[in-house]
Amino acid sequence: MSPELLLVQALNGLQFGILLFLVAAGLTLVFGVMDFINLAHGVQYMLGAYFGASLAAATGSFWLGLLLALPAALLAGLVLEFLVFRHLYDRDHLAQVLATFGVILFLNEGVKLVWGAAPLQMPIPALLEGGVALMPGLQYPIYRLGIIGAGLATALLLWFLVDRTRAGMLVRAGATNPEMVSALGVDIRRLFTLVFGFGAMLAGFAGVMAAPILSVEPGMGDTPLILAFVVIVIGGIGPIRGAFVAALLVGLIDTLGRAAMPDLMRLFLAPSPARQAGAAIASMLVYILMAAFLAFRPAGLFPVRTG
Amino acid sequence: MTTPRLDRRQLLATAAAFGLAAPHVARAQAQAVKIGLVAVLTGPQAALGTQLRDGFQQGLRHLDGKLGGRPAEVIVIDDELKPDVAVTKVRAALERDKVDFVVGVVFSNILQAVFRPVTETNTFLISTNAGASPFAGRGCNPFFFTTSYNNDQVHAAMGQVAQDEGYRRVFILVPNYQAGRDAAAGFKSRFKGEVVDEVYVPLTQLDFSADLAKIAAARPDALFTFMPGGLGVNLVRQYRQAGLANIPFLSTFTVDEATLPAQGEAALGFLHAAPWAPNMDNEQNRRFVRDFEAQYNYVPATYAAQSYDGAMLLDSAIRKVGGNLADKAALRRALEAADFRSVRGNFRFGPNHYPVQDFWLCRVARRPDGKFQTEAVRKVLENNADPHVGECRMRPA
Numbered sequence: 001m002s003p004e005l006l007l008v009q010a011l012n013g014l015q016f017g018i019l020l021f022l023v024a025a026g027l028t029l030v031f032g033v034m035d036f037i038n039l040a041h042g043v044q045y046m047l048g049a050y051f052g053a054s055l056a057a058a059t060g061s062f063w064l065g066l067l068l069a070l071p072a073a074l075l076a077g078l079v080l081e082f083l084v085f086r087h088l089y090d091r092d093h094l095a096q097v098l099a100t101f102g103v104i105l106f107l108n109e110g111v112k113l114v115w116g117a118a119p120l121q122m123p124i125p126a127l128l129e130g131g132v133a134l135m136p137g138l139q140y141p142i143y144r145l146g147i148i149g150a151g152l153a154t155a156l157l158l159w160f161l162v163d164r165t166r167a168g169m170l171v172r173a174g175a176t177n178p179e180m181v182s183a184l185g186v187d188i189r190r191l192f193t194l195v196f197g198f199g200a201m202l203a204g205f206a207g208v209m210a211a212p213i214l215s216v217e218p219g220m221g222d223t224p225l226i227l228a229f230v231v232i233v234i235g236g237i238g239p240i241r242g243a244f245v246a247a248l249l250v251g252l253i254d255t256l257g258r259a260a261m262p263d264l265m266r267l268f269l270a271p272s273p274a275r276q277a278g279a280a281i282a283s284m285l286v287y288i289l290m291a292a293f294l295a296f297r298p299a300g301l302f303p304v305r306t307g
Numbered sequence: 308m309t310t311p312r313l314d315r316r317q318l319l320a321t322a323a324a325f326g327l328a329a330p331h332v333a334r335a336q337a338q339a340v341k342i343g344l345v346a347v348l349t350g351p352q353a354a355l356g357t358q359l360r361d362g363f364q365q366g367l368r369h370l371d372g373k374l375g376g377r378p379a380e381v382i383v384i385d386d387e388l389k390p391d392v393a394v395t396k397v398r399a400a401l402e403r404d405k406v407d408f409v410v411g412v413v414f415s416n417i418l419q420a421v422f423r424p425v426t427e428t429n430t431f432l433i434s435t436n437a438g439a440s441p442f443a444g445r446g447c448n449p450f451f452f453t454t455s456y457n458n459d460q461v462h463a464a465m466g467q468v469a470q471d472e473g474y475r476r477v478f479i480l481v482p483n484y485q486a487g488r489d490a491a492a493g494f495k496s497r498f499k500g501e502v503v504d505e506v507y508v509p510l511t512q513l514d515f516s517a518d519l520a521k522i523a524a525a526r527p528d529a530l531f532t533f534m535p536g537g538l539g540v541n542l543v544r545q546y547r548q549a550g551l552a553n554i555p556f557l558s559t560f561t562v563d564e565a566t567l568p569a570q571g572e573a574a575l576g577f578l579h580a581a582p583w584a585p586n587m588d589n590e591q592n593r594r595f596v597r598d599f600e601a602q603y604n605y606v607p608a609t610y611a612a613q614s615y616d617g618a619m620l621l622d623s624a625i626r627k628v629g630g631n632l633a634d635k636a637a638l639r640r641a642l643e644a645a646d647f648r649s650v651r652g653n654f655r656f657g658p659n660h661y662p663v664q665d666f667w668l669c670r671v672a673r674r675p676d677g678k679f680q681t682e683a684v685r686k687v688l689e690n691n692a693d694p695h696v697g698e699c700r701m702r703p704a
Contacts, residue, residue, distance in 0.1 A: 016514055108350075109349060118354040119540050119566065119569035120569055121570065121571050135520070137523040138549055141549060144516070212544075213541070214541050215537045215541050217540070218350070218351055219351045256517075259521065275505050275507055279506070279507035283509040
C-alpha cells in the first residue's frame with residue numbers, strides 16, 4: 001500500500017469514526033445519565049436524514065434543510081419521550097429494549113407510509129462540492145472533510161457543555177446519583193427530558209450530515225445503531241470522551257482492516273479465498289475488539305468513577 | 308325471551324358443513340381466476356416489490372380486470388423478504404384461498420422457499436423476477452415458469468460488454484454473499500481480460516470510501532459491480548463524489564428505475580445490462596410505460612415490465628384453454644406457447660421455461676421531463692439461452 005493510499009484510508013476511517021461518534025454521543029448520554037437503553041436511537045438518526053432531505057428539497061437549500069431539520073429532530077425526540085420512553089425509565093432493561101425495538105419497527109414502517117419505500121436523495125451544498133486530489137485519480141470529497149470538521153466542532157461543544165456549564169454539571173451529577181440530585185431540589189425529570197431531546201437532536205444531526213453520501217431509506221438507522229453500541233461498549237457508558245476515542249478507533253480499525261486484510265491474507269492463502277476470507281475477517285474486526293474489551297476491560301476505556 | 312343456544316358440538320358441525328359447502332358456492336358463482344401475487348412490500352427492499360405488484364396490476368388494467376376472458380382476483384402477499392413468512396402465507400393462499408396461480412417473487416431466496424410448496428400441489432408458479440439457477444438446470448419443473456431471466460445471463464452480458472469494448476483491466480466490486488460471488492463468476496465467464504482486483508464487501512456496508520480509494524489506486528479500464536438496492540445508491544453517489552466517474556461503471560441490478568430517483572444525476576451515463584428498458588420502441592411497450600406512469604407516477608423498472616408480461620402470459624394461456632384450468636397438461640402447453648406480445652418485442656420460452664431473449668447494454672439518461680431512466684444502447688446478446696438449460700430434463704406434467 002502506497003503512503004498516499006494509506007493516508008486516504010486513514011482519513012476515510014477518521015470520517016467514518018466521526019459519523020459514528022455523532023450517533024454514539026447521544027446514545028451514551030442517554031444510557032449513562034438515564035440508565036435507559038434506547039434502541040430507537042438509530043430511528044432518530046433516520047428521522048433526521050428524512051427531515052433533512054425533505055426540508056432541503058422543499059426549501060431548495062441544504063443549509064436551510066439542516067437548520068430546520070435540527071428542531072424537527074428535537075421535536076420528534078421529545079414527542080417520543082413524552083409518548084413512550086417516559087413510561088419506561090423505571091422499568092427494567094428488558095422492558096426498555098422490547099418497547100424501543102417496537103418503536104423501531106413502527107417508525108421504519110411509518111417513514112415508508114409518509115415518504116414511500118424508494119430511497120431519497122439529498123444534494124451536497126454548493127459550498128462543499130468537489131474534491132481535493134490527495135492521490136492521483138481520486139478526488140477526496142470536500143463534503144467529507146466538512147463532516148470531519150462538523151464532528152470535531154460538535155465534540156468540542158459537547159465537552160464544553162458537559163464539563164464547563166451548570167447544566168452539564170447537573171447531568172454528570174445525575175448520572176452518578178440521581179436520587180441525591182433530586183433531593184437537592186433539581187427537577188430530575190426535566191433534566192432527563194432535556195438530555196433526551198439533546199441526544200435525539202445529535203442523532204438527527206448525524207442523519208442529516210450522512211444523507212448526502214448515504215441513501216436515505218427506511219431502516220437506514222439499524223446498522224449505525226449496532227456500531228454505536230459497539231462504540232459504547234469500548235468507550236465506557238456515559239463519558240463523551242470515551243465515545244469520541246472509541247468511535248475513532250472503530251472507524252479506523254474497520255476502514256483500515258477492510259483496506260489491508262485481503263492483502264494480508266494473501267500471504268497465507270491463494271488470491272480468491274484470500275479475498276473472501278479477508279473481507280469476512282475485516283468485517284469481524286470491530287466485534288472482535290468489542291469482545292476483547294468485554295473480556296479484559298468490561299468498564300470500557302474511560303470508566304465512570306462512582307461512589 | 309331466550310335465544311336458542313348451540314352446544315359446542317352443534318357449532319362445530321355447522322361450521323364444518325359451511326366449510327365443505329363453501330367451495331361449491333364459489334365455483335357456482337363468478338368463475339374468477341385467483342392469483343396469489345407474492346412481493347416484498349415491507350422493509351428496505353419494498354420499492355422493488357412495489358414495482359413488481361404495480362406492473363402486474365397495470366397488466367390487469369389493460370386486460371379490463373380479466374385473464375383469458377374470466378374475471379381475475381388478485382390476492383397480494385407480502386413475503387417480508389423472510390422465507391419462513393413467505394412459505395406460511397403462500398401455503399395459506401393455496402389451501403384456504405385456493406389460488407389458481409402463484410405469481411411474482413422478487414428475491415431468489417424467497418423463490419427457493421416457496422418453490423416446492425407451490426409446485427407440489429400442481430399449481431403453476433410464474434416468477435416475474437427471481438431467476439435462480441437451480442430451477443433452470445437440473446431442478447427445472449413443469450409447473451414453474453419465469454418471465455424474467457436467469458441471473459447469470461445478466462452478469463455474462465456485462466462481461467461481454469467489457470470484452471467488446473476492449474477493456475484489458477477490470478476491477479470487480481461485489482457484496483460478500485452467494486449472489487455477489489455468482490455475479491463475479493458470471494461476468495468472468497465472458498470477460499477474458501485481467502481482473503485487477505476483486506473486492507467483496509459486507510451486505511450491510513454503508514460507506515465505500517475505502518474501496519473507492521483502492522479502485523483509484525488500481526486505475527482499471529473499467530469497474531464491474533453488482534450492488535442491489537440501497538447498496539447501489541450509496542456506491543453510485545460516492546463513486547461520483549470521489550471523481551471516479553471517468554472510469555466506466557459497468558453494473559448489474561445497481562442502476563435501475565427503482566434506485567434512480569435516489570441516485571439522480573450521480574448515475575448519469577452509468578451502464579447496466581437488462582432484457583428490457585423503458586425506451587424500447589414497440590407499440591406494446593409504449594402503451595405500458597405511458598399508462599403505468601400515468602397511473603403510478605413513477606418510471607417502471609424491469610420488475611414492473613416482467614410482471615406486466617406475466618399478466619399477459621397468463622391471459623394468453625387461459626384464453627388458449629378456453630378458461631378450463633383443470634387440464635394441467637393443456638394449460639402447461641398453452642403457457643409454453645407464450646402467445647402474447649411482450650414489452651420486450653419477441654418472447655419465447657426455452658425447454659426449461661426460462662425465456663430465450665436478447666440482452667441490452669443500457670445507459671442512464673435524463674428524460675426531457677427531468678426524470679431518470681435507463682435507455683437501451685445496443686444489443687449485447689441475441690436470442691440468449693441461459694447456461695443451465697442443457698441440464699434440464701423436463702418431465703411431463
